[in-house]
Amino acid sequence: xxxVVSPDALGSAASHVVAPPVPAGAPLVEVxxxxxDYPIGGGFLGRARATVHAVAGxxxxxxxxxxxxxxxxxxxxxxxxxxxxxxxxEPTAGSVSFGxxxxxxxxxxxxxxxxxEMQIVFQDPYASLNPRMRIGxxxxxxxxxxxxxxxxxxxxxxxxxLEKVGLRPEHYDRYPHEFSGGQRQRVGIARALAVGPRFxxxxxxxxxxxxxxxxxxxNLLRRLQDEMHLAYLFISHDLRVVAHVSHRVAxxxxxxxxxxxxxxxxxxxxxHPYTRALLSAVPVPDxxxxxxxxxxxxxxxxxxxxxxxxxxxxxxxxxxxxCRRDVPPLIEGAEEHAVACHVFPAPPx
Ligand code: SF4
Numbered sequence: 001x002x003x004v005v006s007p008d009a010l011g012s013a014a015s016h017v018v019a020p021p022v023p024a025g026a027p028l029v030e031v032x033x034x035x036x037d038y039p040i041g042g043g044f045l046g047r048a049r050a051t052v053h054a055v056a057g058x059x060x061x062x063x064x065x066x067x068x069x070x071x072x073x074x075x076x077x078x079x080x081x082x083x084x085x086x087x088x089x090e091p092t093a094g095s096v097s098f099g100x101x102x103x104x105x106x107x108x109x110x111x112x113x114x115x116x117e118m119q120i121v122f123q124d125p126y127a128s129l130n131p132r133m134r135i136g137x138x139x140x141x142x143x144x145x146x147x148x149x150x151x152x153x154x155x156x157x158x159x160x161x162l163e164k165v166g167l168r169p170e171h172y173d174r175y176p177h178e179f180s181g182g183q184r185q186r187v188g189i190a191r192a193l194a195v196g197p198r199f200x201x202x203x204x205x206x207x208x209x210x211x212x213x214x215x216x217x218x219n220l221l222r223r224l225q226d227e228m229h230l231a232y233l234f235i236s237h238d239l240r241v242v243a244h245v246s247h248r249v250a251x252x253x254x255x256x257x258x259x260x261x262x263x264x265x266x267x268x269x270x271x272h273p274y275t276r277a278l279l280s281a282v283p284v285p286d287x288x289x290x291x292x293x294x295x296x297x298x299x300x301x302x303x304x305x306x307x308x309x310x311x312x313x314x315x316x317x318x319x320x321x322x323c324r325r326d327v328p329p330l331i332e333g334a335e336e337h338a339v340a341c342h343v344f345p346a347p348p349x
Pocket of ligand 1: 272273274310311312313316317318319320323328340341342343344
């Protein structure tokens with residue numbers, strides 16, 4: 001039940017701003033060379049038998065007030081990336097800065113204060129709320145931990161948050177089991193907002209919900225972003241969902257970003273064969289506009305022993321010798337469009 005633990009619960013009372021204000025549209029979160037390795041297996045004398053390279057060197061930037069969508073199949077490392085940025089999981093290497101402050105160098109009071117600024121909305125609204133706590137107590141947890149309000153003021157703040165996410169003040173004394181999946185996710189969002197964050201990692205926030213409810217929660221996230229100038233890292237396996245909420249999209253494959261572009265540019269002009277395969281599988285309402293389905297051969301390779309060169313080469317219909325030998329770097333071209341591919345590079349500037 002690790003998801004029951006909110007980032008706030010990892011610290012105790014401390015609440016001073018540790019990063020300066022960042023103007024709208026300026027970089028807020030900057031990640032460089034981020035890696036996360038997990039040693040696995042108990043070999044001789046407890047030594048690791050192998051290493052899972054869950055995140056294999058990621059660079060990204062999230063600007064104030066924007067949504068960067070991260071899309072990829074299960075096992076691409078996207079959730080681990082989000083957790084490393086928040087330091088819910090400690091990265092193996094690389095750097096994360098928030099408003100110019102080095103997040104990985106923080107400890108104690110400064111780290112706890114930073115957790116006010118960087119929150120998470122979890123995937124599963126059923127598992128992420130403690131079933132023994134009332135909704136009011138769940139939303140108030142961060143307010144208490146960071147010493148933001150007490151007594152009547154705390155209750156009033158929680159009422160305000162419940163209304164902000166489309167719930168009612170009388171829901172304060174109810175338990176999670178009395179709510180639908182969509183309502184529980186609204187509680188999860190209220191909990192994240194309670195401490196006044198500037199950045200939220202939304203980790204598959206609608207994938208456990210019915211399609212009819214997904215749009216409501218996505219629209220809520222967009223409205224809150226406009227009202228509160230929030231920056232989101234929006235993680236999903238579903239390109240349709242990512243397109244609905246994102247300003248820019250990064251496509252991950254085996255722990256790396258293989259393509260990144262503003263959302264309209266990526267959908268109009270996908271370059272990387274993996275992105276094109278993902279896009280070709282997205283249902284479109286008009287069958288006459290359906291792109292030819294690109295079926296990928298083979299399974300996603302193991303991150304324990306990733307292929308040499310381009311990790312996508314065993315499944316790529318365009319693979320050449322150099323693809324099997326050399327790792328393609330992520331290179332940015334025109335339109336802020338970056339691609340890691342030897343054969344289909346970014347559009348020239
Ligand atoms: Fe395919 Fe080669 Fe491009 Fe990798 S680098 S996606 S193998 S064409």
